[in-house]
Amino acid sequence: MSEILTRSGLRVGSPAVYGGAAACLVLLVLPFYLDRFWLQAGLFAMAAALGAIGINLLTGATGQLSMGHAFFLAVGAYGYCAFAGDGADGLAGLGLPGWLAAVLAVALSGLAGGVFSPIAGRLRGAYLGIATLALIFIGQHVLFNAHDLTGGFNGRAVPPLSLFGLTFDDTELLVAQVPFGAVEKLWYLGLALLLGGVLFARGVLRGRPGRAMNAIRDHRIAAGVMGIPVARYRAAVFVLSSMYAGLAGVLLALVFQRTVPEYFGMALSLEYLAMIVIGGLGSVAGAVAGGVFVSLLPQLLNRYSDALPLVSAPGTGGIAPGEAARYLYGAAVVAVVLFLPGGLARLAARRPGKPGSGKSPKTPMHTPNTPTTTEPSGEAR
Amino acid sequence: MTAPPPPPGEHIPALEVRDLTVRFAGLTALDAVGFTVRPGTVHALIGPNGAGKSTCFNVLSGVYRATEGSVRLGPHELTALPPHRIADLGVGRIFQNLALPPRATVEDSLMLGRHRLTRTGFVAAGLRLPSAAREEARHRARVREIAAFVGLEQQLARPAGSLPYGQQKLAELARALCMEPKLLLLDEPVAGMTADERRRTASVIAGVRDSLGISVLLVEHDMGLVMRLADSVTVLDFGRRIADGAPGDVQNDPAVVRAYLGEESAA
Ligand SMILES: Nc1ncnc2c1ncn2[C@@H]1O[C@H](COP(=O)(O)OP(=O)(O)OP(=O)(O)O)[C@@H](O)[C@H]1O
Ligand SMILES: [Mg+2]
Numbered sequence: 001m002s003e004i005l006t007r008s009g010l011r012v013g014s015p016a017v018y019g020g021a022a023a024c025l026v027l028l029v030l031p032f033y034l035d036r037f038w039l040q041a042g043l044f045a046m047a048a049a050l051g052a053i054g055i056n057l058l059t060g061a062t063g064q065l066s067m068g069h070a071f072f073l074a075v076g077a078y079g080y081c082a083f084a085g086d087g088a089d090g091l092a093g094l095g096l097p098g099w100l101a102a103v104l105a106v107a108l109s110g111l112a113g114g115v116f117s118p119i120a121g122r123l124r125g126a127y128l129g130i131a132t133l134a135l136i137f138i139g140q141h142v143l144f145n146a147h148d149l150t151g152g153f154n155g156r157a158v159p160p161l162s163l164f165g166l167t168f169d170d171t172e173l174l175v176a177q178v179p180f181g182a183v184e185k186l187w188y189l190g191l192a193l194l195l196g197g198v199l200f201a202r203g204v205l206r207g208r209p210g211r212a213m214n215a216i217r218d219h220r221i222a223a224g225v226m227g228i229p230v231a232r233y234r235a236a237v238f239v240l241s242s243m244y245a246g247l248a249g250v251l252l253a254l255v256f257q258r259t260v261p262e263y264f265g266m267a268l269s270l271e272y273l274a275m276i277v278i279g280g281l282g283s284v285a286g287a288v289a290g291g292v293f294v295s296l297l298p299q300l301l302n303r304y305s306d307a308l309p310l311v312s313a314p315g316t317g318g319i320a321p322g323e324a325a326r327y328l329y330g331a332a333v334v335a336v337v338l339f340l341p342g343g344l345a346r347l348a349a350r351r352p353g354k355p356g357s358g359k360s361p362k363t364p365m366h367t368p369n370t371p372t373t374t375e376p377s378g379e380a381r
Numbered sequence: 382m383t384a385p386p387p388p389p390g391e392h393i394p395a396l397e398v399r400d401l402t403v404r405f406a407g408l409t410a411l412d413a414v415g416f417t418v419r420p421g422t423v424h425a426l427i428g429p430n431g432a433g434k435s436t437c438f439n440v441l442s443g444v445y446r447a448t449e450g451s452v453r454l455g456p457h458e459l460t461a462l463p464p465h466r467i468a469d470l471g472v473g474r475i476f477q478n479l480a481l482p483p484r485a486t487v488e489d490s491l492m493l494g495r496h497r498l499t500r501t502g503f504v505a506a507g508l509r510l511p512s513a514a515r516e517e518a519r520h521r522a523r524v525r526e527i528a529a530f531v532g533l534e535q536q537l538a539r540p541a542g543s544l545p546y547g548q549q550k551l552a553e554l555a556r557a558l559c560m561e562p563k564l565l566l567l568d569e570p571v572a573g574m575t576a577d578e579r580r581r582t583a584s585v586i587a588g589v590r591d592s593l594g595i596s597v598l599l600v601e602h603d604m605g606l607v608m609r610l611a612d613s614v615t616v617l618d619f620g621r622r623i624a625d626g627a628p629g630d631v632q633n634d635p636a637v638v639r640a641y642l643g644e645e646s647a648a
């Protein structure tokens with residue numbers, strides 16, 4: 001039993017447990033201290049982390065590249081609007097309760113992934129990446145042109161979510177003398193969703209499906225020979241990844257309170273790829289770290305643009321904060337690829353004194369004296 | 382060496398390869414090759430480099446499509462099946478070059494061999510259902526048994542990539558055993574091993590045959606090992622079968638001597 005606990009990293013009394021508990025506590029009280037700007041930035045980070053978990057399951061853990069992640073975020077965001085909208089703004093809407101609309105929007109993203117999954121199952125690696133580009137083009141075309149559904153260029157307003165009689169809008173709710181508006185309430189929803197998303201993904205990765213996914217990434221042919229239905233697994237992971245993207249899309253829409261088409265373009269897909277590279281390919285912690293880093297960076301630069309050299313408010317001569325953020329995480333991607341394989345997550349795991357890093361010194365690393373030349377894993381020999 | 386207790390007595394089928402031909406653009410890698418692996422025997426498939434041994438394995442495990450011919454395992458025709466369906470019939474294989482994930486622990490690598498025997502899907506694993514935990518625990522116990530059988534019980538917690546080459550090959554053999562196969566395809570299992578590891582591997586293979594009754598098809602360049610282990614031998618050269626029979630007979634077959642010694646005796 002103790003062995004099982006150690007494996008899942010949950011040793012009672014270990015520093016990791018105390019650290020985690022403290023972090024949770026801090027996250028829970030933040031809405032009482034932070035202003036709207038920071039809460040909103042935090043919510044973007046949570047949504048980004050959820051989306052990044054999705055693409056990390058696909059790209060990091062299974063080795064399947066996707067350029068179409070933004071498309072599934074859009075399906076989630078617009079799907080929610082269409083299911084929850086009451087049609088008062090002249091746009092198609094079913095007027096469903098908010099929570100049901102959110103669930104259906106995630107299901108719709110999964111369905112969209114399922115429709116694409118025959119392709120996702122057959123194509124591997126970079127080839128899938130190229131095929132998924134089509135999703136971005138189709139998505140952008142539909143978002144800009146299907147006015148009745150999407151509101152076209154101007155997008156559509158996002159109906160507030162309601163859950164257990166609580167409406168996540170700006171009608172103020174006084175909690176311990178602190179007025180709770182939409183962001184404060186959504187903060188807790190975001191935390192709950194992220195926690196659920198993290199736990200689910202970790203369960204998948206540590207269990208039988210995760211082993212099969214990694215086997216497909218590392219040795220595709222051997223995976224098949226080991227009894228793993230490779231195409232079916234790839235398709236299933238693609239659907240799961242789309243559902244995470246859909247959930248991220250719903251949360252983003254609720255925070256933005258308006259969905260606009262240009263947000264869901266190519267650049268967003270690339271941002272998600274940057275997140276998992278910076279955070280660490282294949283791990284949930286990496287996805288969360290990368291998601292938070294990439295989504296908070298522009299916000300930080302925005303807020304402190306006065307204090308930073310070269311960076312200044314848009315249109316005043318210097319580099320706009322958004323632009324500066326792009327340069328920075330562009331540089332971060334290159335730096336991680338060159339100097340920090342494994343990303344931020346690996347960096348944290350390498351810290352001395354942390355359980356897990358203690359294993360390596362005890363076991364001297366043998367360099368395998370490979371007599372045969374290492375061939376690409378695809379080679380079936 | 383005694384093997385871990387066999388899974389509930391299953392019928393071990395014969396493997397029959399008939400007129401198997403594989404052509405790559407312009408190259409005939411296998412030319413109407415046929416042989417039979419009798420249930421519960423070690424059958425060696427030998428021949429010089431490029432003879433077509435690995436190509437034959439790739440057809441048997443569904444990785445390559447045969448141009449012509451048939452491969453039957455008991456009542457099943459294998460040439461039309463995808464790799465995972467062939468694995469489901471109980472065909473385990475190790476690759477000539479390592480196919481172990483480098484960073485996963487040895488234990489997790491072996492758990493991959495249990496894939497076909499387990500059921501936990503995305504939902505059960507994601508929600509950590511008790512059924513998933515029970516299944517996981519049960520199969521980890523069996524994996525430890527098999528690791529002990531091949532002598533890797535001390536290495537279970539280490540990343541597979543950190544083991545010496547010979548032990549990695551042993552881990553791959555253990556992973557194939559974790560599939561509880563009825564037929565094992567071993568492509569050069571002792572290549573790159575130390576003398577000690579070779580002895581251990583040989584006794585594992587003999588133990589598998591003797592106490593589990595599993596059929597083994599063995600490709601190996603180590604003739605000493607082949608002659609000691611094999612019950613029968615098929616010799617390939619340039620994709621053709623040049624000899625087939627008991628180890629002693631094959632060893633003295635002039636065609637085989639010629640193939641192995643090359644131009645020297647042809648001159
Ligand atoms: N995918 C392929 N495409 C083209 N030719 C191939 C392919 N696979 C194998 N061959 C060719 O088929 C022939 C037989 O190769 P194979 O790998 O089966 O030999 P082998 O008997 O396993 O040799 P070794 O003892 O060196 O492993 C070789 O000439 C090889 O180049
Ligand atoms: Mg070979």
